Amino acid sequence: MRHWALVLGLLAAAAPFAALAEAPETAPRPLPRPAVFGVQEVLAATPAAPHRSPRPQPRPGRGPATPLAVATEAAVVAATAAPRDPVAALLQTLTGTRPASAAGAAAPLAGASALAVARSTRPAPRPKNFVRLAAAAVTAPRAVSRKGSVCGVPEIKGEALAPIDGWGACGIEAPVQVTSVSGVALRQSPRIDCKTAVALNDWVRKGVIPSVGKTGGGVARINVVAHYACRGRNNQKGARLSEHSFGRAVDVSGVTLKDGSTLTVLDHWRSPKFGKIIKAMHASACGPFGTVLGPNADRFHQDHLHVDTARYRSGSYCR
Secondary structure, eight states: OHHHHHHHHHHHHHHHHHHHHSOOSSOOOOOOOGGGTTHHHHHHHSOOOOSSOOOOOOOTTOOSOOHHHHHHHHHHHHHHSOOOOHHHHHHHHHHTOOOGGGTTTTHHHHTOOTTSOOOOOOOOOOOTTHHHHHHTTOOOOOOOOOTTEETTEEEEEEEEOOOEEOSTTOEESSEEEEEEETTEEETTOOEEEHHHHHHHHHHIIIIIHHHHTTGGGSEEEEEEEEOOOOOBGGGOTTOOBOGGGGTOEEEEEEEEETTSOEEEHHHHTTOTTTHHHHHHHHHHHBTTBSEEEOTTTOGGGSSOEEEEOOOOTTOOEEO
16 A cells, blocks of 8 residues: 555656656747848848849940941951952953952951951151251261360361461451361361351251261261352452452362262262252251352352351341
8 A cells, every 4th residue: 555655656746747858849939140130131132133244344445336447447458468469460450350259358347346456547757857867866076185176166177377468358367277177077178267167167067967977988078179269259250259258168069978989069969869968968058157059059059069157137048
């Protein structure tokens, strides 16, 4: 009897624990985490991704095909096309037939891109005096030694002379005999005044040497054919005294080059090859000298350039 009472007591004590051991049919829904609260709203606000990426914007200066772009592409195709056979071209002209490839000549243009890189622009034409500008790079080295120089300019070599008292108004108060200017020898070593010597040096340095450039190796000598002489203009009797009468003029027939060749006014003024050099020498004298006369002046100057330092109110007189 006591045994059964003990069993019943144990069963009564274990009843609450048996109820706790039985699992519920559904678990309760957990609370959302604070960090992800509102994720649905964020996902709902995100737009859908595009099916393909957008086409990039064209580069500056590019755009839809224009007549210029089409013409440029046509020029590119024409420039890169294979050269035509001259014999075949002649036969086609005589027979009036077209080559088989002519029909498909436009095929490359049909597939050409309007955004293709265009050809570079055509360079600007060279200046008319390009030859003179290029030759200007050839200049004589400046003399640094004053030994043997006259007129206070190291580049003018020669000697001072006693005053020349000529007939009537002719003569030179302070003459010099010049042997070279800017390193270039002078034929006849002209007797002139210092003003004319300085002008001659400037002309040779800035005009004659650049005009000749590297032709024949450069200038070796200036061929002076007349300087001081008491006479009338153009050696005409009764004419007004020439600037030669005062040591203010020099006549130059041409230049001798370092290779031994000679360029003369008489032979090369109208020369297709050397005419530009002689004419450039003539033009460059207009400035250092007040008067410059050449073959276009008159019949007396067909074989030489006359240069003198006479000045006029209207400026230099150059013919």
